Amino acid sequence: MQEKEFLPTLASHLIAVAEANSGKAPSERELAEHFTVSRGQVREALAILEAMQVIERRAKSGIYLCKERRGIEQLAFFARAGLPLDPRQIYEAVEVRKIHEIKAAELAAERATEENFARLEVILDASEKRIAAGEGLSQLDHDFHLEIVRATQNEVFYNLCTTFYVLSENRLPIYFQNANRNRQSHGEHQQIYEALRRRDGALSMALMNSHLRGAMSYWSELLEANDGETLQ
Numbered sequence: 001m002q003e004k005e006f007l008p009t010l011a012s013h014l015i016a017v018a019e020a021n022s023g024k025a026p027s028e029r030e031l032a033e034h035f036t037v038s039r040g041q042v043r044e045a046l047a048i049l050e051a052m053q054v055i056e057r058r059a060k061s062g063i064y065l066c067k068e069r070r071g072i073e074q075l076a077f078f079a080r081a082g083l084p085l086d087p088r089q090i091y092e093a094v095e096v097r098k099i100h101e102i103k104a105a106e107l108a109a110e111r112a113t114e115e116n117f118a119r120l121e122v123i124l125d126a127s128e129k130r131i132a133a134g135e136g137l138s139q140l141d142h143d144f145h146l147e148i149v150r151a152t153q154n155e156v157f158y159n160l161c162t163t164f165y166v167l168s169e170n171r172l173p174i175y176f177q178n179a180n181r182n183r184q185s186h187g188e189h190q191q192i193y194e195a196l197r198r199r200d201g202a203l204s205m206a207l208m209n210s211h212l213r214g215a216m217s218y219w220s221e222l223l224e225a226n227d228g229e230t231l232q
Contacts, residue, residue, distance in 0.1 A: 006035070007045050009035075010042070011045075013034065013035075018064065019065070025063040028063075094216065100157070100160065105205050106202075107151075107152040110201060111151060111153045116147060123144045123189075124144075124189060127144075127186045138176045192204060
């Protein structure tokens with residue numbers, strides 16, 4: 001098994017066993033035997049999970065999950081690996097993303113280059129074609145919003161927002177199954193683009209705020225529907 005595949009596979013198994021065993025994970029030896037790999041390979045993977053505070057090692061006791069210390073990096077890892085996520089944490093991450101993106105719209109109106117505008121135009125054109133074909137905008141929505149963040153010319157800001165997007169990318173296709181939602185989102189994207197083109201920071205912020213309310217409402221309803229559960 002390749003390293004990129006092994007880490008999420010091991011993590012998924014480790015978490016499942018640990019949650020059924022009061023938080024205690026299998027030992028290095030047990031994991032190596034289960035996956036038929038060397039203990040060295042297991043040890044390297046566990047070191048990564050420990051650095052991310054997914055697990056912790058307790059002297060003379062074993063390996064345990066760090067359930068109470070899951071930060072944005074851990075949540076992003078779980079999302080990429082297809083592991084269950086806590087709805088409350090997802091909602092809160094989307095809420096923070098909303099705050100960031102509203103500010104990003106203001107900065108993008110001031111700093112966006114012609115290259116940024118050209119990429120946004122390509123995304124909008126592709127969106128129109130997908131809508132005409134009856135297809136969803138999940139990936140293009142992702143691209144549109146991140147291009148606005150990229151237009152702030154702040155690499156740290158871009159990397160931060162990219163991490164937040166990982167938490168919802170597996171659920172965006174579900175969000176965009178609704179044809180009316182696709183059309184409405186595209187229309188709002190066009191309005192935001194036009195405000196950015198006019199270098200109107202205040203209007204760009206207002207439009208982005210209004211646009212993201214729909215996503216927040218969706219996550220709020222999902223949170224209530226899945227209260228006490230985890231999301232895939």
